[in-house]
Amino acid sequence: MRGYNYRTDDQDDAFDRLPAWESLVVEGVGEVIEFWGFKRNMGRVWGLLYLRDQPMSAAELQEALDLSKGAVSMITRDLEQWSVVERVRPAGQSIWHFVAKVDFVEMISRVLKEREQNLVERVKLGLADAERLAREAKADKAVIERIARMRRLADFMDQALSVFLRTARLDVSKTREVLK
Amino acid sequence: MRGYNYRTDDQDDAFDRLPAWESLVVEGVGEVIEFWGFKRNMGRVWGLLYLRDQPMSAAELQEALDLSKGAVSMITRDLEQWSVVERVRPAGQSIWHFVAKVDFVEMISRVLKEREQNLVERVKLGLADAERLAREAKADKAVIERIARMRRLADFMDQALSVFLRTARLDVSKTREVLK
DNA sequence: CAAGGTGTTCAAGACACCTTGAACTTCTCT
DNA sequence: AGAGAAGTTCAAGGTGTCTTGAACACCTTG
Numbered sequence: 001m002r003g004y005n006y007r008t009d010d011q012d013d014a015f016d017r018l019p020a021w022e023s024l025v026v027e028g029v030g031e032v033i034e035f036w037g038f039k040r041n042m043g044r045v046w047g048l049l050y051l052r053d054q055p056m057s058a059a060e061l062q063e064a065l066d067l068s069k070g071a072v073s074m075i076t077r078d079l080e081q082w083s084v085v086e087r088v089r090p091a092g093q094s095i096w097h098f099v100a101k102v103d104f105v106e107m108i109s110r111v112l113k114e115r116e117q118n119l120v121e122r123v124k125l126g127l128a129d130a131e132r133l134a135r136e137a138k139a140d141k142a143v144i145e146r147i148a149r150m151r152r153l154a155d156f157m158d159q160a161l162s163v164f165l166r167t168a169r170l171d172v173s174k175t176r177e178v179l180k
Numbered sequence: 181m182r183g184y185n186y187r188t189d190d191q192d193d194a195f196d197r198l199p200a201w202e203s204l205v206v207e208g209v210g211e212v213i214e215f216w217g218f219k220r221n222m223g224r225v226w227g228l229l230y231l232r233d234q235p236m237s238a239a240e241l242q243e244a245l246d247l248s249k250g251a252v253s254m255i256t257r258d259l260e261q262w263s264v265v266e267r268v269r270p271a272g273q274s275i276w277h278f279v280a281k282v283d284f285v286e287m288i289s290r291v292l293k294e295r296e297q298n299l300v301e302r303v304k305l306g307l308a309d310a311e312r313l314a315r316e317a318k319a320d321k322a323v324i325e326r327i328a329r330m331r332r333l334a335d336f337m338d339q340a341l342s343v344f345l346r347t348a349r350l351d352v353s354k355t356r357e358v359l360k
Numbered sequence: 361c362a363a364g365g366t367g368t369t370c371a372a373g374a375c376a377c378c379t380t381g382a383a384c385t386t387c388t389c390t
Numbered sequence: 391a392g393a394g395a396a397g398t399t400c401a402a403g404g405t406g407t408c409t410t411g412a413a414c415a416c417c418t419t420g
Contacts, residue, residue, distance in 0.1 A: 238366080
């Protein structure tokens, strides 16, 4: 998988700033998140916030995860938009802090579904057009049939993913709050 | 999603070389394949071979899909390795031709499963280490519990994907050969 | 086995995506 | 309202991945 990791000023990386177990968790979540098509650092930030279970400021995140100021700003904004992180202001503090929310599987589901639906929709329309055009052009009957079969395959893809997402959510909620 | 598309010598692209319906199918398959993490051109090649349902030479593929010679060689090799394309030599021909095989969903399943299993395995090991280290370091009990919960989440991910893949294969085989 | 075409490899290049860091904006407190 | 800190934006640069194209290796046929 692809992985970006700038800011490796020699051995001055995250492994030196965090207890070993925190590094392991943070990097693990980062990889999983990346697998699902998000930015690795979104996972790292969420992971640390979840593990610590206490509000952290942008500066603290920047230090702990060895990110730039800008990166922290953008990543927290993303996480907030996906509502897996919340921005809070502890009593008597003027600085925003972040806390992890736990509807994490929700986020993956939502995005995956959305991305996949856009795609399948588009492809299905394309295949419908293709079928029509092939008919108009009096293409071979077998060709038209194969296009029709592909449309069916697209439907299956859709269904299978729905089942997957339903299962994922179910599994997670079944055990009464895996996280938190 | 990412998409590469070199070799766009002005309007000299694939849309001019193929009947419109073929372009639609080819590009559609390309997009779907890309969604699943493969190279777009793998999908385009397989799509055309499937649609045409007749052996095509490397030169024909190159011309039809506007690829370079090297690209055709590498892509067909990939597809062959995933056994979704077969290399044949029509009677009395010295040139290799390619034909589409139909275990396409199989390919996606196999690869997805493999990729995901590698990842989950690695992450689970990491989380196990993390838990051990946290214990040894006498970290807060709640922290340890949260790490344990994450391990459970990883298991769920595993299961959910298994269900997805099983469903996909089932759906496809249930209807007796969607493709072909 | 020699010539010419067919097929493969791989370094260089192209592209999309991510991150940086400094300029800029907004906020907070006095 | 002003100073300084907190937070955001975005052009420039970095990184990984895919493609190109030419050099090379391999066939095949006469």
